[in-house]
Amino acid sequence: MEEAYAGRGASAASAKDPAPVVGYVGADVPVELLTAAGLRAFRLTGDPESGSDLGDRYLGRGVDPVARSVLARLLAGAFGDLDRIVVSHDCEASLRLFYALRELGRVEPGAGLPGVYLVDLLHLPHRTTARYNRRRIGEFAARLEAWTGRPLDVxxxxxxxxxxxxxxxxxxxxxxxxxxxxxxxxxxxxxxxxxxxxxxxxxxxxxxxxxxxxxxxxxxxxxxxxxxxxxxxxxxxxxxxxxxxxxxxxxxxxxxxxxxxxxxxxxxxxxxxxxxxxxxxxxxxxxxxxxxxxxxxxxxxxxxxxxxxxxxxxxxxxxxxxxxxxxxxxxxxxxxxxxxxxxxxxxxxxxxxx
Missing domain, CATH: 3.40.50.11900 (Rossmann fold)
Incomplete structure (x- = not known):
């Protein structure tokens, strides 16, 4: 198990699991749906040792350094080939990272970043919040079916x-x-x-x-x-x-x-x-x-x-x-x-x- 952790974040590729790879950021990404779609879910992590200059350029130094490091590693190709990126709105830094990735995909297509999708779940203790989240989960499930072309095994x-x-x-x-x-x-x-x-x-x-x-x-x-x-x-x-x-x-x-x-x-x-x-x-x-x-x-x-x-x-x-x-x-x-x-x-x- 520690050997598995030691290689964490180095590459999303796996010879054992050739499924398309979705890198994700944030605690609110429903990874169960990625599994249901037959995709390999890979949580993206930063690296305190490698610096975040590339991420700082787009996010600024006022954002949580984890988000800046993740962006820097994505731009440097540290995670290997990702088919998609999914980000949740679990904190402000994750949301800022999503906006940066979406804008980079629009204005700098040469950066080679995959398409990015936001799962916007909320945590207020209200029925309206519960209904909002149910709709967002349903939309994400539908998007995964559109990506893969097959129904989900929920x-x-x-x-x-x-x-x-x-x-x-x-x-x-x-x-x-x-x-x-x-x-x-x-x-x-x-x-x-x-x-x-x-x-x-x-x-x-x-x-x-x-x-x-x-x-x-x-x-x-x-x-x-x-x-x-x-x-x-x-x-x-x-x-x-x-x-x-x-x-x-x-x-x-x-x-x-x-x-x-x-x-x-x-x-x-x-x-x-x-x-x-x-x-x-x-x-x-x-x-x-x-x-x-x-x-x-x-x-x-x-x-x-x-x-x-x-x-x-x-x-x-x-x-x-x-x-x-x-x-x-x-x-x-x-x-x-x-x-x-x-x-x-x-x-x-x-x-x-x-």
Missing amino acids: AGAMAAHDVRRRLLAAAAELRRAVPARLTGRQFLAVAGAPLPVNEHIPLLERLLAEAGRLDEHAGKRVFLSGSDHDTPHVYEAIESDGHVIVGEDHSFGDLSVTEPIGAASLDALAEHYHRSGPTAHRATAGERAAHAAAAVRRCRADLFIAYSRDGDEAPAWDFPAQRAALDIPSVLLERQEYGRADLAALRKESPCPM
Whole structure:
């Protein structure tokens, strides 16, 4: 599984799966429909090591550096051949990326970017929002049928993704064990392996079958809140300092491990994405605080770290309410460089013997 994660983002191509490849950005893309269409879904990620100059040129430096890095990598051809790109409106940076890709396709066709489509789902707690999302899901399903020229296997795809959800939930329990049987970095690899669901399932089954032979991981148990982490860099920095990340609230980690949907219908799928979260960009501070308190108890965490990346300020706004709701020490790492964690600030607030 870690080998699968290590190759993440390098190329979307797969000799094992010759299906057309759709790169996607954002937590609200209904990947079940991509599977139902017989497409290979590949979540696009940034790279803190490669720079973002090309992305900065079109997005400016005020946008979350993950979006700028993804755009730079797309323009550099880092993902190989993509047939389409799908972007969701899960945050402002994703929406800005969509507009940039659409405009680049219009004015610079020589850039070689594939066509881009926006899935615009909302998360307000209203019936009108639910109806809006159902219409957007239906439009996306119709667009996929037009792209592929065949009907979608919605029932088969949703059943397969529900199997993966159950397996991921079981893997998440390994990390919550005391002592943890997976590190945070390892779980990030498990949850985010860039594999089609039919390839991911047997790897998860093998991991769970070998759970009794996994190493135990001691250290101060950390719950990590805030910005998304699309690479393992920050996890590696924190865990190399004597901590073990046993939970988080971003879309590449625990928030991707949801309850099975059950009903194989577009209505059920729309409802699932309507109530997903709560991320820092689409939930209130009170909702985030309540979620943090419950998750910290479930993970039996010793330390709460709120991480806010430079260009992604929303997570820092939630920290006062989160800290007030917790009964464990809490630390805010604010305005962090993409892929980096200020360990000096962390050690100052929470000394951890090495």
